[in-house]
Amino acid sequence: MSKDKGKTKEKDTGTREQFEKRVTRLGLSDDNLIGLYRTMCTVRQFEYMADRLYAGGKVHGTMHLSAGQEAVAAGISLAVHPDDYLINHHRGHGHFIAKGADINLMMAEFLGKDTGYNRGRGGSMHIADFQSNNLGANGIVGGGIPQAVGVGLALQMQKRKEICICIFGDGAANEGVFHEAMNMVALWKLPVLYICENNKYGMSMDVERATAKLPIAQRADAYGIPWACVDGNDVVEVYDAMKIAAEHVRSGKGPYFVETITYRYFGHSKSDRNLYRSKEEIEDWKQNRDPIMRFTKHLLQSEILDEGRAQEIDGQAEQVILKAVEFAEASPEPDLSTLMEFVYA
Amino acid sequence: MPEISYLEAIRQALWQEMKRDERVFLLGEDIGRYGGAFGLTHDMLDEFGPERVRETPISEATIVATAIGASLLGMRPVAEIMFMDFVMLALDQIANQAAKMHFMFGGHTTVPIVIRMPGGSGAGAASQHSQSLESVLMHFPGLKVVNPSTPYDAKGLMLASLRDPNPVCFVEHKVLYKTKGEVPEGDYTIPIGVADIKRPGHDITVVANNIMVMKTLNVAEKLSKDGIEVEVIDPRTLLPLDTETIINSVAHTGRLLVVHEACLTGGWAGEVIACVVGSPAFDYIDSPVRRLGGKDIPIPYNRGLEKFAIPQEADIEQEIRALVEGKI
Structure with missing residues (x-):
């Protein structure tokens, strides 16, 4: 894990020996590692299916896909507890899947069906599952950052052991509430783990053109919050950083801030023609820094998986997604007579 | 029946509900030792302590957002916005967040918060501390906008607001704070939405x-x-x-x-x-x-x-x- 402040350049995930040493140090079992691989495959299958469904005219609304960013979701999820609280933003499919969401209900929500997590009222951008402490994705960039202060405050007042994980993008870090929230969360030493998923672009705006000083995570210094900036396409490095951060937060020492450098393959949303970045850049990330490819290489090298088993797991992930599509397509639309429901409790 | 001021009536409702329900807590600017800009929360810090009379930095958006987040975990926060004009700083959290969460999340959660806000002119506070913005807040389905005119209504409506499962904007008026009227000492509510x-x-x-x-x-x-x-x-x-x-x-x-x-x-x-x-x-x-x-x-x-x-x-x-x- 890069604890060197300011260093953000991508790194090789290391030799076989380095990988195995690290995995041993972190106490990650083969099952853990295969689980990470499975999660990443499932997220990617979901996102590519979402894109296909959209291209096939089956999706009414918008979507924000996270293909390319799978290691962040998977790494966080293994490092925290299943009953920890999650607040995230519009590019949230991967976080939900990694947290163990019911993919049928996610897909149904994506297609606007009555069986979806939000009864078809929220869509891709607002999936929430209160039973599993997923407090919902926010469509206002940065809107959830200050709400995490309240979740952290309630956890502190109720003397509970869970923590709040709040995930947002590089664009959100330039909203005013980011600074209000960082100040208050540090002031009150609240159990909140803030994660900035820096995928290099806020819609079309390059993070380097939008941010006066990088890395974004160094802003935490101003509030006395410990931070790290890590390679978000190295799932073991993400896990390592999140483990340290989550333990710090859970021990009552206050918030922690982790920035993960990653990259999204699809455009910002359905209308994006990628005019602000080159095909070469996208291909470079896909060919040379893909999080699943890099991790698979290590799993094969260290003989945790063989080619056949790797393909089998990916195939199983695909099956899960296909079944979810089947479930969603067979589900009813919300009845028009229910339009006025849920305005007031 | 005792005669008390509009300000005391609201304070009494907060005090009594905080005694009755430990989930209720206050947050806002200068609400502790100072007692709030208009004195409404005077002596509450001594009675309930700094956890439940939680003073905040000058961060209106995050004050409301903190109330929202805490309410999702079963708390009953009361956020004070010192002057109604400052609601504009928190409008995203009120209008895009609190008002919509129950609906947008398919009815699976509620946001039981009260946002207190004194509005109105008459105090020589000029253009940025004197507005009556209740019409603005009426445009967001999911919010309730309560606006009492008498001490009796103020207490009964505050107790109702504190027990309502929806986000309530509780609009007070600076000039009314000192007006007096008969207010029962005990517990009573006035239903929200009834003229x-x-x-x-x-x-x-x-x-x-x-x-x-x-x-x-x-x-x-x-x-x-x-x-x-x-x-x-x-x-x-x-x-x-x-x-x-x-x-x-x-x-x-x-x-x-x-x-x-x-x-x-x-x-x-x-x-x-x-x-x-x-x-x-x-x-x-x-x-x-x-x-x-x-x-x-x-x-x-x-x-x-x-x-x-x-x-x-x-x-x-x-x-x-x-x-x-x-x-x-």
Whole structure:
């Protein structure tokens, strides 16, 4: 894990020996590692299916896909507890899947069906599952950052052991509430783990053109919050950083801030023609820094998986997604007579 | 029955509910040792401690967001926005977040928060500390906008707001803080969304909120001596609005005037009038329906200018007389 402040350049995930040493140090079992691989495959299958469904005219609304960013979701999820609280933003499919969401209900929500997590009222951008402490994705960039202060405050007042994980993008870090929230969360030493998923672009705006000083995570210094900036396409490095951060937060020492450098393959949303970045850049990330490819290489090298088993797991992930599509397509639309429901409790 | 001020009535409701329900806590700027900018939370810090009377930095958006986040985990936060004008700093959290979460998340969560906000002019606080923005807040389905005019209503509506599962904007008025009235010491609630006929009459219906209720009642008393009987309706809640009580009243009096301090253009009087003229009460209307609002200007500082920026008793009297006497 890069604890060197300011260093953000991508790194090789290391030799076989380095990988195995690290995995041993972190106490990650083969099952853990295969689980990470499975999660990443499932997220990617979901996102590519979402894109296909959209291209096939089956999706009414918008979507924000996270293909390319799978290691962040998977790494966080293994490092925290299943009953920890999650607040995230519009590019949230991967976080939900990694947290163990019911993919049928996610897909149904994506297609606007009555069986979806939000009864078809929220869509891709607002999936929430209160039973599993997923407090919902926010469509206002940065809107959830200050709400995490309240979740952290309630956890502190109720003397509970869970923590709040709040995930947002590089664009959100330039909203005013980011600074209000960082100040208050540090002031009150609240159990909140803030994660900035820096995928290099806020819609079309390059993070380097939008941010006066990088890395974004160094802003935490101003509030006395410990931070790290890590390679978000190295799932073991993400896990390592999140483990340290989550333990710090859970021990009552206050918030922690982790920035993960990653990259999204699809455009910002359905209308994006990628005019602000080159095909070469996208291909470079896909060919040379893909999080699943890099991790698979290590799993094969260290003989945790063989080619056949790797393909089998990916195939199983695909099956899960296909079944979810089947479930969603067979589900009813919300009845028009229910339009006025849920305005007031 | 003891007579206490509007300010004390709200404080009593908060105090009693905090004694009854440990999930209720206050957060806001200067609400601790200072006792709040208007003194409403005086001595509450000593009674309930800094955890439940939680002073915050000057960060309105995050004050409201903190209330939202805590409410998702079962707390019952009461956020104070020192002046209603500062609501604009927190409007994303109020309008895009709190108002929509129950709906957007398919009914699977609620946001039981109360946001207190003193509005209104009359204190020489000039353009950025004197607005009446309740009409703005009425445009967001999912919010409730409560706006009491008397100490009795203030306590009962605050207790109801604290027990409501929805986000409630509790609009207070600075000038009303010192007004006194009878308030029961015990626990009682006034249902949200129910208007109150403050004075019955048969010649004209006047719908007014907060400080305009008091002014209209003074005018009604005076006009009664001239044989004009004014029915004064205080909606008490602006969202959801009790249109039924208003429509029934107009069907009975045949005339309607709506009075508010908020700027006329886009003010909630337009909403009331549209509801009435689109209802069967239209058949009973004998004269033009009118509205009297604050002038479409920012509130000025100078005492004289400030006073004349909003409707005065003489304006209300003139309007009523003109309508009842058929001069408009």
